[in-house]
Amino acid sequence: MSTLVIFFSYTGNTKKMAQEMAESKGATLFEVKPVKLPSKIGSILRAYIGDMDKKSWPIKPLDVNFNDFDHIIFMAPVWNYKPAPYMNKILDSLPAGKSVEFIMVSAGGVTKNKDQVVAKVKQAGCTVTGWQEISLNMTPVGSVGYVMFKATLNK
Numbered sequence: 001m002s003t004l005v006i007f008f009s010y011t012g013n014t015k016k017m018a019q020e021m022a023e024s025k026g027a028t029l030f031e032v033k034p035v036k037l038p039s040k041i042g043s044i045l046r047a048y049i050g051d052m053d054k055k056s057w058p059i060k061p062l063d064v065n066f067n068d069f070d071h072i073i074f075m076a077p078v079w080n081y082k083p084a085p086y087m088n089k090i091l092d093s094l095p096a097g098k099s100v101e102f103i104m105v106s107a108g109g110v111t112k113n114k115d116q117v118v119a120k121v122k123q124a125g126c127t128v129t130g131w132q133e134i135s136l137n138m139t140p141v142g143s144v145g146y147v148m149f150k151a152t153l154n155k
């Protein structure tokens with residue numbers, strides 16, 4: 001079975017896990033990149049204040065063909081209790097007939113819109129075979145501090 005690990009990562013946690021996952025499964029690894037990486041605190045605030053389901057989070061063209069794979073593993077950080085919004089774009093381009101797995105990486109919370117995401121994947125004619133939440137057990141203050149620190153590094 002050919003497997004694709006497709007991920008978005010802002011501060012590198014998901015990236016590290018995605019690399020390990022792809023290596024352990026002998027899978028192809030693909031990183032989703034925003035057109036503009038949010039690097040200012042205002043952008044982070046926007047994630048909390050704005051509607052995370054809106055399609056207003058442009059990504060660079062997906063240079064990967066989902067049809068080349070049977071199994072697709074999505075990995076993303078949890079933003080405002082949802083998969084980081086860049087994920088929406090990708091789910092829109094899923095072809096039917098794939099088995100799909102989700103691995104969400106958070107500071108401490110869980111994904112609250114799992115049912116909607118699963119419904120969207122099923123609507124595309126795919127099967128969800130797994131959903132894992134990985135919590136890094138950071139305190140909210142520790143998490144915000146960490147994100148701000150990393151955002152500064154990314155400038």
Ligand SMILES: Cc1cc2nc3c(=O)[nH]c(=O)nc-3n(C[C@H](O)[C@H](O)[C@H](O)COP(=O)(O)O)c2cc1C
Binds near residue numbers: 011013015045047
């Ligand atoms: C905009 C933004 C929103 C976040 N929202 C949440 C949240 O709702 N719950 C949570 O537990 N962690 C939240 N976090 C923390 C990240 O999920 C956590 O740091 C994750 O490990 C980051 O993964 P990454 O290093 O791959 O970007 C948020 C981080 C950012 C930047």
